[in-house]
Amino acid sequence: GENVEQHPSTLSVQEGDSAVIKCTYSDSASNYFPWYKQELGKRPQLIIDIRSNVGEKKDQRIAVTLNKTAKHFSLHITETQPEDSAVYFCAAGGGGGNKLTFGTGTQLKVEL
Amino acid sequence: NAGVMQNPRHLVRRRGQEARLRCSPMKGHSHVYWYRQLPEEGLKFMVYLQKENIIDESGMPKERFSAEFPKEGPSILRIQQVVRGDSAAYFCASSPRAGAYEQYFGPGTRLTVT
Numbered sequence: 001g002e003n004v005e006q007h008p009s010t011l012s013v014q015e016g017d018s019a020v021i022k023c024t025y026s027d028s029a030s031n032y033f034p035w036y037k038q039e040l041g042k043r044p045q046l047i048i049d050i051r052s053n054v055g056e057k058k059d060q061r062i063a064v065t066l067n068k069t070a071k072h073f074s075l076h077i078t079e080t081q082p083e084d085s086a087v088y089f090c091a092a093g094g095g096g097g098n099k100l101t102f103g104t105g106t107q108l109k110v111e112l
Numbered sequence: 113n114a115g116v117m118q119n120p121r122h123l124v125r126r127r128g129q130e131a132r133l134r135c136s137p138m139k140g141h142s143h144v145y146w147y148r149q150l151p152e153e154g155l156k157f158m159v160y161l162q163k164e165n166i167i168d169e170s171g172m173p174k175e176r177f178s179a180e181f182p183k184e185g186p187s188i189l190r191i192q193q194v195v196r197g198d199s200a201a202y203f204c205a206s207s208p209r210a211g212a213y214e215q216y217f218g219p220g221t222r223l224t225v226t
Binding site: 001006032034036042043044045046049089093094098099100101102103104105 | 156
């Protein structure tokens with residue numbers, strides 16, 4: 001089955017800096033890669049996603065890149081703000097049906 | 113447009129009791145997924161259902177756990193004879209159709225087994 005690895009597990013940045021979170025996946029049949037943001041005690045919220053026919057997607061301060069050959073995808077947050085502080089999860093889907101396989105999460109802390 | 117609803121939000125059960133978790137998908141969504149999240153861990157897939165059908169239960173423990181999504185009413189995740197290790201947050205997600213992939217999560221049910 002699919003296996004998703006996520007790095008780093010924790011990330012501290014200064015407000016205004018950029019943050020990058022990286023994931024790798026194992027199943028070459030996976031074709032859908034969402035990112036979720038989860039604040040403490042809250043539900044995971046879909047913030048951006050990318051499909052395998054696209055190499056990059058951007059939505060305001062958030063961008064995701066996908067390298068299908070290397071089975072890597074990354075989340076980029078620019079001009080970070082304190083409200084970006086949360087746990088971010090990557091996931092992969094589409095290869096083994098509709099289920100999503102999640103990474104272990106990155107705790108992002110944006111410091112003033 | 114109401115989002116995914118789950119109840120109860122918090123559930124406390126003693127060891128050996130049964131836990132019933134309910135999930136109502138977003139309006140127009142007929143595909144439901146259940147995930148379990150242990151403290152400070154990621155989400156682990158449990159089961160994928162459509163109305164009256166279990167499509168993929170590859171993540172469900174073999175014993176004590178069952179799920180259904182009846183023609184009418186919410187999806188239910190049932191845990192019989194709960195043990196301390198069942199303590200976790202259980203999230204339900206829904207999507208509008210097969211192959212859509214986008215999954216929208218409910219607020220979760222936090223189960224505590226004492």
